[in-house]
Amino acid sequence: MNRSTAWSRLAxxxxxxxxxxxxxxxxxATTPELVAAASNAGGLGSTGAAYLKPEDIVKxxxxxxxxxxxxxxxxxxxxPPPPAEVAPDRMLAVLAGYHARLGLAPPQxxxxxxxxxEEQVDAVAESGARVVSFVFGxxxxxxxxxxxxxxxxxxxxxxxxxxxxxxxxxxxxxxxTQGSEAGGHRGTFxxxxxxxxxxxxxxxxxxxxxxxxxxxxxxGLMDGRGIRAARALGAAGVQLGTxxxxxxxxxxxxxxxxxxxxxxxxATVVTRAFSGRPARGLANDFTExxxxxxxxxxxxxxxxxxxxxxxxxxxxxxxxxMALWAGQAAALSRGLPAAExxxxxxxxxxxxx
Ligand SMILES: Cc1cc2nc3c(=O)[nH]c(=O)nc-3n(C[C@H](O)[C@H](O)[C@H](O)COP(=O)(O)O)c2cc1C
Numbered sequence: 001m002n003r004s005t006a007w008s009r010l011a012x013x014x015x016x017x018x019x020x021x022x023x024x025x026x027x028x029a030t031t032p033e034l035v036a037a038a039s040n041a042g043g044l045g046s047t048g049a050a051y052l053k054p055e056d057i058v059k060x061x062x063x064x065x066x067x068x069x070x071x072x073x074x075x076x077x078x079x080p081p082p083p084a085e086v087a088p089d090r091m092l093a094v095l096a097g098y099h100a101r102l103g104l105a106p107p108q109x110x111x112x113x114x115x116x117x118e119e120q121v122d123a124v125a126e127s128g129a130r131v132v133s134f135v136f137g138x139x140x141x142x143x144x145x146x147x148x149x150x151x152x153x154x155x156x157x158x159x160x161x162x163x164x165x166x167x168x169x170x171x172x173x174x175x176x177t178q179g180s181e182a183g184g185h186r187g188t189f190x191x192x193x194x195x196x197x198x199x200x201x202x203x204x205x206x207x208x209x210x211x212x213x214x215x216x217x218x219x220g221l222m223d224g225r226g227i228r229a230a231r232a233l234g235a236a237g238v239q240l241g242t243x244x245x246x247x248x249x250x251x252x253x254x255x256x257x258x259x260x261x262x263x264x265x266x267a268t269v270v271t272r273a274f275s276g277r278p279a280r281g282l283a284n285d286f287t288e289x290x291x292x293x294x295x296x297x298x299x300x301x302x303x304x305x306x307x308x309x310x311x312x313x314x315x316x317x318x319x320x321x322m323a324l325w326a327g328q329a330a331a332l333s334r335g336l337p338a339a340e341x342x343x344x345x346x347x348x349x350x351x352x353x
Pocket of ligand 1: 218
């Protein structure tokens, strides 16, 4: 299939003019206003719903539907196996020092903050989203069958060829490849993360050669240059996260937007310090002090344990203890309104190389 056919076929599958996806970003970035603006401009907006309670998924998607009658996407985390018994005392002692510095009450033993996956799926099934994407694994067969029976288009996230093949075998409609440049959590689920840090340039053509479903490239793409490169490598579409974080509609804290605008190419690190899972973000005091700690708890307990500190740091406009998820090309952030950014991406991606 030639490149322009793959591109327009994926656009038709997604029900959009251009297969340019505003990435799902859990943790509040993907407000209904951001999602709807991306969709209204001719791409596909996506909600990162992983931490949302089912009733909030219902509310959020109702609001998106008020703002657009175009297709949009929702994303969930495939749930991790229940964590083994862990002793959080040493991590709590480390965090206590930071709490004291900010005048917070001592940290409490963490419990999982994740809503019930089954109930999230119930809410997603009723959300009116056209596309449902998953990360951190192969979703259960029953979940895929149920959403497919409702006519929803399904996607999984792969960081290696092996993961892409597992997702193809499960029957997803398209595969998002996540290159190691990507901001946020590594979606790795089959194999050690250290071996899955494959860059977009190397990952996209290998996955495109290995699997049948269309491949959507993500990781380090910020403008038309990246989109054209991804297309040339065999991608049928693209997904951009960091590029949308500095939009006025994105829900992240102002201090986080300011840090992204000042970021340099070497500003990011992959760290487990905030959540227990490896994720790429801007280095700060917290990542420098904790990234090598042997006491980091497994996801989602580390995420829960660091929540009060991250929230207090954001409320004070102090980026030192916040999770500032960002891809390696954050310096190319433009801070445009989402519709303008989407229109610019479309126009730039169609220019001759
Ligand atoms: C703040 C942030 C949160 C993210 N949350 C999610 C998420 O909830 N689900 C998901 O599939 N990917 C998530 N990602 C990863 C994106 O889907 C995408 O792979 C990544 O943003 C692409 O790289 P880029 O940031 O360089 O564009 C997140 C990325 C960022 C920056």
